[in-house]
Amino acid sequence: MNAGPRNWAGNIAFAARTVVRPRTFAELQDIVRRSDKVRVLGSGHSFNTIADTDDTLVILSDLERRIKVNPAARTVSVDGGATYADLAPVLYAAGFALPNVASLPNITIAGAVVTATHGSGDANRNLAAAVSGIKLVTANGEILSLSRGDTDFDGAVVSLGALGVLCELTLDIVPSFHVRQNVYLDLPIATVVENFDALMSRAYSVSLFTRWQGATIDQIWVKALGSAGEPPVDVLGARAATRACHPIPDMDGTNCTAQFGVAGPWHERLFHFAIGNTASAGAELQSEFFVRRADAPAAIAALHAAQEQFSGALFISEMRSVAADTLWLSSAYEQDTIGFHFTWRPDWEPAIAAVKAVEAALAPFDPRPHWAKLFTLPPAVVETRFQRISDFRNLAQRLDPAGKFRNRFVTDLLFS
Numbered sequence: 001m002n003a004g005p006r007n008w009a010g011n012i013a014f015a016a017r018t019v020v021r022p023r024t025f026a027e028l029q030d031i032v033r034r035s036d037k038v039r040v041l042g043s044g045h046s047f048n049t050i051a052d053t054d055d056t057l058v059i060l061s062d063l064e065r066r067i068k069v070n071p072a073a074r075t076v077s078v079d080g081g082a083t084y085a086d087l088a089p090v091l092y093a094a095g096f097a098l099p100n101v102a103s104l105p106n107i108t109i110a111g112a113v114v115t116a117t118h119g120s121g122d123a124n125r126n127l128a129a130a131v132s133g134i135k136l137v138t139a140n141g142e143i144l145s146l147s148r149g150d151t152d153f154d155g156a157v158v159s160l161g162a163l164g165v166l167c168e169l170t171l172d173i174v175p176s177f178h179v180r181q182n183v184y185l186d187l188p189i190a191t192v193v194e195n196f197d198a199l200m201s202r203a204y205s206v207s208l209f210t211r212w213q214g215a216t217i218d219q220i221w222v223k224a225l226g227s228a229g230e231p232p233v234d235v236l237g238a239r240a241a242t243r244a245c246h247p248i249p250d251m252d253g254t255n256c257t258a259q260f261g262v263a264g265p266w267h268e269r270l271f272h273f274a275i276g277n278t279a280s281a282g283a284e285l286q287s288e289f290f291v292r293r294a295d296a297p298a299a300i301a302a303l304h305a306a307q308e309q310f311s312g313a314l315f316i317s318e319m320r321s322v323a324a325d326t327l328w329l330s331s332a333y334e335q336d337t338i339g340f341h342f343t344w345r346p347d348w349e350p351a352i353a354a355v356k357a358v359e360a361a362l363a364p365f366d367p368r369p370h371w372a373k374l375f376t377l378p379p380a381v382v383e384t385r386f387q388r389i390s391d392f393r394n395l396a397q398r399l400d401p402a403g404k405f406r407n408r409f410v411t412d413l414l415f416s
C-alpha cells in the first residue's frame with residue numbers, strides 16, 4: 001500500500017520517490033539544485049496528476065509563513081506555501097482585501113495561481129491576475145524575480161508548475177470592503193438563458209448552481225458589495241432562501257459563509273466555504289470548462305439539452321463569470337469567460353463518461369479545460385484552445401532546458 005501523500009479528494013496517490021519539506025529558501029534551493037526532477041505539492045486540491053512526480057515532491061507547508069503587507073504600494077508578498085486562509089485574516093486586520101477569491105480558503109496561493117484558479121464576478125479576473133511579482137527557484141537553484149511588465153511575466157504566472165518552484169508571490173490588494181451574501185432558489189433555465197447578462201452582472205460576484213435536473217437552476221448565490229444597499233426580495237422571480245444553503249442541496253449550509261444579506265468582511269462572504277470549515281462534499285471529483293462569455297446562453301441551452309447524459313453522476317454544477325486577462329495559459333486569456341463547473345460523485349467510470357458527455361455538448365463552443373480538474377480533451381485539441389501554448393513551450397525550454405520541472409501530465413499535455 002502506498003503510504004505517501006494523496007490529493008484532497010483521495011483519487012490520486014502521489015508516486016514520489018522522495019517527499020521533502022524544506023523550512024528555508026536556502027534548503028529549497030539546495031533540494032532543487034540536487035534533484036533530477038521536481039514537482040511541488042500545494043494543498044493537493046487538484047483532481048488530476050498535475051502535481052504528481054515519480055521523483056522529488058516538495059511540500060512548502062513548513063516554510064516560515066511570510067506575509068508582508070505594503071500599504072503604500074497596495075501589495076502583499078507571501079511565501080510559496082501560504083494559503084488564502086493564512087493570508088485573508090492578516091490582510092483584513094491591516095485594512096485590506098484581495099479583489100476576489102475561490103470557493104474555498106484552504107488552498108495555497110501558489111497552487112491556485114499556477115492553475116488559473118478563479119472565483120466569480122463580471123469585473124473580477126482569475127486569481128493569478130492579482131499577481132504583480134513572482135520569485136521562482138529555477139532549475140539551477142537560483143532565484144529568478146519577474147514583475148508585471150517584464151517580457152516573460154505573462155507567460156510565467158500560470159505555469160502549471162513547469163517553470164520552477166514559486167517561493168514568493170506579490171499580489172495586488174485593495175482597501176477592505178464588506179459583502180452581503182444572499183441565496184435565491186429555483187429559477188427556470190429559460191429565464192436564465194434570456195436574462196443571462198442581467199443576472200450575472202447584478203452584483204460583485206454571482207454563481208448559479210444546478211443539478212441539471214428538470215428545467216430550473218437550483219440556487220443563485222449573490223455576493224453584493226456592502227455599499228450596494230438592501231438586497232432584493234427576489235431575483236427574476238427566484239425566491240430568497242430561508243435557511244442557510246450549501247451548494248449541494250442536501251448538505252449542511254452551516255459550513256458555508258454567512259448568508260441572509262448580513263453585511264460582513266470580504267473574507268467571510270466571498271469564499272463559499274468558511275475558513276476552518278469543510279469544503280464541498282469531500283468525497284468527490286471535479287471538472288470545469290470555460291466558454292466565451294457571449295456563448296454562455298447557447299452553452300447553457302446545449303448542456304440543458306444533454307443533461308440526461310451527465311446529471312446522474314453529478315452532485316452539483318456551478319456557473320461563474322471571469323473577466324479577461326493577459327496571462328498566456330489562463331482560462332480567461334484575452335476573453336471574458338463563463339466557467340461551467342461540475343462536482344461529480346466519486347465514482348470514476350460514471351464521472352468520466354459524464355465528463356465526455358459535457359465535453360461533447362460544449363464542443364461547438366471550443367471550451368478551455370480547468371488545468372487542475374478532470375478532462376479528457378486530447379492534447380491536440382487543448383493546443384487549439386490556448387493560443388499561447390507554443391510561446392509557453394519556448395519559455396519553458398529556455399528557463400528549464402532539461403525539463404526538471406516537467407512531469408508526465410505537463411509533458412503529455414504541452415510537450416508531446
Ligand SMILES: Cc1cc2nc3c(=O)[nH]c(=O)nc-3n(C[C@H](O)[C@H](O)[C@H](O)COP(=O)(O)OP(=O)(O)OC[C@H]3O[C@@H](n4cnc5c(N)ncnc54)[C@H](O)[C@@H]3O)c2cc1C
Nearest residue numbers: 042043044045046080102103108110111117118161166372
Ligand atoms: C473543494 C474544492 C474547491 C475548489 N474550488 C475552486 C474554485 O472555486 N475555483 C477554481 O478555479 N478552482 C477550484 N478548485 C481547484 C483548486 O483551486 C486547484 O486545484 C488549485 O490548484 C489548488 O491549489 P493547491 O494548493 O491545492 O494546489 P495543488 O493541487 O497541490 O497543486 C496544483 C499545481 O500547483 C503546483 N504548485 C503548487 N505550489 C507550487 C509552488 N509553490 N510553485 C510551483 N508550483 C506549485 C503543483 O505542482 C501543481 O502543478 C477547487 C478544488 C477543491 C478540492
